Amino acid sequence: MSATIHIVNGPNLNLLGTREPEKYGQASFGDYLGVLRGTFADLDIQYFQSNVEGALIDHLHAVGFSAAGIVLNAGGYTHTSVALRDAIAAIATPVIEVHITNIHAREEFRHVSLLSPVCKGVVCGLGLEGYGAAIRALSIG
16 A cells, blocks of 8 residues: 555645746646656545635644645645644644745745744745655655
C-alpha cells in the first residue's frame, strides 16, 4: 500500500487557470494534479479544495491522523485564520504550507502567516511546482 499525501487548497484556488493568470499561471489545478500523480506514481495523492474555512478544518481533522503528509495552500486564510492554525496544531500528520506566489513580495498583509509556526515547512514563490517541492519534502522525512 502506498503512502497517502493529501493536497488541500483553500479559497479561490478552484479558479486557477482563469484567476489572475499573470500571477497564478494558466494551468488549472486539475491539469497539474495529473502531472503530480504521474511524477509521484508511488504515492497515493488525494485532492480537496474548498472556499469554506470550516470545510477545510473538517477535512484536516478527517485525514490528519492517518495520512503520510498534507500539502496545504490555505489561500487568504493563511493570514487570518486562527481556527485553521489550531486545526493544524491539533493533528499528527505533518503539514507543508504552500503558496504559488512569493507572499513576501506582495502586499504587506500577506507577509505574515498564522500557519507557518505550526507547519513542518513552507514553500512559496515557485508557482505550481511548489506543490511538487512540498511532496518531495514530505517523502524524504
